Amino acid sequence: MEKIKLGGSSLEASRIVLGCMRIADMEDRALAKHINRAIELGINLFDHADIYGDGECERKFSKVLTSEVNREDILLQSKCGIRHAVDSNRKEDQYYDLSKDYILDSVDGILARLGTDYLDLLMLHRPDALMEPGEIAEAFDRLHDSGKVRHFGLSNFHTTQFDFVQKHTDHKLVTNQVQFGVGAPHMINSRMQANTPFEGAGDRDGGLLEHSRLNDVTLQAWSPFHYGYFEGIIMDDPKYRALNDVLEDIGNSHGLTKNAVAVAWILRHPSNMQTIIGTTNTSRLEDIAKAGNVTLSREEWYRIYKAAGHMLP
Ligand SMILES: NC(=O)c1ccc[n+]([C@@H]2O[C@H](COP(=O)([O-])OP(=O)(O)OC[C@H]3O[C@@H](n4cnc5c(N)ncnc54)[C@H](OP(=O)(O)O)[C@@H]3O)[C@@H](O)[C@H]2O)c1
Missing domain, CATH: 3.20.20.100 (NADP-dependent oxidoreductase domain)
Structure with missing residues (x-):
């Protein structure tokens, strides 16, 4: 790793x-x-x-x-x-x-x-x-x-x-x-929708992604599988059916589970952040650890982002 x-x-x-x-x-x-x-x-x-x-x-x-x-x-x-x-x-x-x-x-x-x-x-x-x-x-x-x-x-x-x-x-x-995670990517939304009238443009954190890179601060992403504030996890949630389909499809092409693809999505961001996983299931831990071996393409990264319901202007 x-x-x-x-x-x-x-x-x-x-x-x-x-x-x-x-x-x-x-x-x-x-x-x-x-x-x-x-x-x-x-x-x-x-x-x-x-x-x-x-x-x-x-x-x-x-x-x-x-x-x-x-x-x-x-x-x-x-x-x-x-x-x-x-x-x-x-x-x-x-x-x-x-x-x-x-x-x-x-x-x-x-x-x-x-x-x-x-x-x-x-x-x-x-x-x-x-x-x-x-x-x-x-x-x-x-x-x-x-x-x-x-x-x-x-x-x-x-x-x-x-x-x-x-x-x-x-x-x-x-x-x-x-x-931070694909179910809670406010840091990304505010950047992608900057200077638009769309809701995601609201700046909640003052630009944490740029701040971390300008000041050499490592971001640690907590609750990577959650959406909302502890509302639930994206895996197999019917509200995130399209996302689950895409995670599964991309996972199949890399030999990863959906959880691992969701972590690979976080690790792919060039700010080099860490992901803090909270699983208590050792076989899930083993699967997720494989995320570290795969670098998602740009196309895959955006496909996952959009499948989670986040828009690009
Ligand atoms: N700084 C802060 O304010 C803050 C806030 C919250 C958390 N944290 C840190 O971040 C860590 C991770 O948080 P978290 O545990 O909420 O994150 P998480 O890894 O997103 O969620 C873990 C939970 O999701 C379940 N889960 C994951 N994948 C699943 C799947 N495919 N099917 C069913 N259940 C699944 C896990 O169950 P299993 O155990 O069965 O895998 C576990 O209950 C915490 O341990 C803590 O260290 C920090």
């Missing part, structure tokens, strides 16, 4: 990343097998967040880390900044907190749950309307100087928010983790 240096740093990570948001209910043995197989397939980066399974995903992962995997052989990233009101884990009671103290405490919790001394990459999960970039910068300095975090990035940040935080810290922000 191809590896890239994240955001121009020394961090060399696979184009396909295994997301660990859904592993809380996996049986220990199955999870160990899943992670080991991912490593065999060339995946060396694993994505976490302190809120996944209320910390249970990081705890589960640590069991595999202590018993089966050499920490130095993999890269671990996690996120913080989404918290709950005291004594609640209800989604309605969530709010965002990127204060210095909360970031520092969160990282201690993440390291304890994962059973490791350091994170290769810490990301701030979502922009906090009340954030003070000077405080974030202080937290990053403390975490880096103490050896707890080696690199930093952001997640779900608009380009101007990204630049705002970057201006206040000397640590190069290497990643921005954002939703």
